[in-house]
Each structure stands twice: as C-alpha cells, then as structure tokens.
Amino acid sequence: MVWWIAWGPFVGVFVARISKGRTIREFVLGVLIGPTLFSTIWFGAFGGVGLYETLTQQGDLLALTQTNVERMTFALLDRLPFSSLTTLATVLAAFLFVVTSVVSAAFVLGTFSTGGNPNPSVRIRLIWGGLLGVLGAAMILSGSTQAMKTLIALGALPFVFITVLLMVCFIRAFREDTAKEASHAAG
Secondary structure, three states: OOOHHHHHHHHHHHHHHOOOOOOOOHHHHHHHHHHHHHHHHHHHHHHHHHHHHHHHHHOOHHHHHHHOHHHHHHHHOOOOOOHHHHHHHHHHEEEEEEEHHHHHHHHHHHOOOOOOOOOOOOHHHHHHHHHHHHHHHHHHHHOOOHHHHHHHHHHHHHHHHHHHHHHHHHHHHHHHHHHHHHHHHHH
C-alpha cells in the first residue's frame, strides 16, 4: 500500500497531463477500467497456473516462493507453451515499465521542482532521471530487499497525509466545476 501511495502523486500528475481534454468517462475507462480488467485476466491466468500446480502437488512453485521468489515469474513461464518467447516478452515489458516509470517520475519531479512548470527543461528532467538512476542502482547494489522496502516506506510516509489532502481538494474542485456547469446551463 505504501508503494502505491509513494507513486500516487507522480502517476496522478502524469496521468492528468496525458488525459487533458478527455471526459471523466474516457478517463475512468482508460485509466481505471482497462488496466483493472487486464490485471484481473493476468493475475487470474498466472495465479490459476500456480494454484493448480500447488493443489495437484505437481511442481515446486510453492517451495520456490519461499526460497527464491525473484525467480518465480520465470519458473512459471517455463511451465507454459512458448516459454522462450514469453520470457523474452516479459523481460522486454519489465524493461519498458521501468524506463517509462523513471521518465514519468523525472518529468513530474521536474514539474514539481520548477514551481509547477508544465514543461520542465530537458536538463532538469535529465538531472532527475540521473538521480533516480543512481538511487535505483544503489538499492540494487545494496543487495537488501528489506532495506529497499524500508526506504520506500519511509519516503512514502508523508504522502499518506498529502493523499488525504489531495482527496479533499479533488472533491472541492469537482463540486466547483459542477456548480459552474450548472450556472452556465441555467444562465
């Protein structure tokens, strides 16, 4: 949960920027419903394979979760057809996810650090991207998953309170927009 709260402001600003000019319906379908359906299918399919194997005691996926959870995705893909192709696709998707997340985070941090400038300079974005890259490398080289989790949790703690404030601001802005729409329609 803390991970989502930590990334919430970054994702929110980025999604708001790319959703400018869209209706709330388009936003909900494209940002909430679509990814939720995809995730449900994804987790249902792969979770079903793991659950089936565990219930029928045909493999060692359950034991792998306790000894080498980092290998889990690839062990699961090895049990499916076209494992070489799906493994390559998974690595590519993970790489693209990390790259787009860092680019988005650098963009949003650039926006925040320039006083809300919607188009921060390339230099500012490169500085933030470099800092994020160094931070990521330091976490990986530390070799401690627990240290990474603790650092993320500590970094996200202030956003718990900011998230509540953002929800209040969102509700207020939504009410103001609704009132403006009603006054334009009446007048």
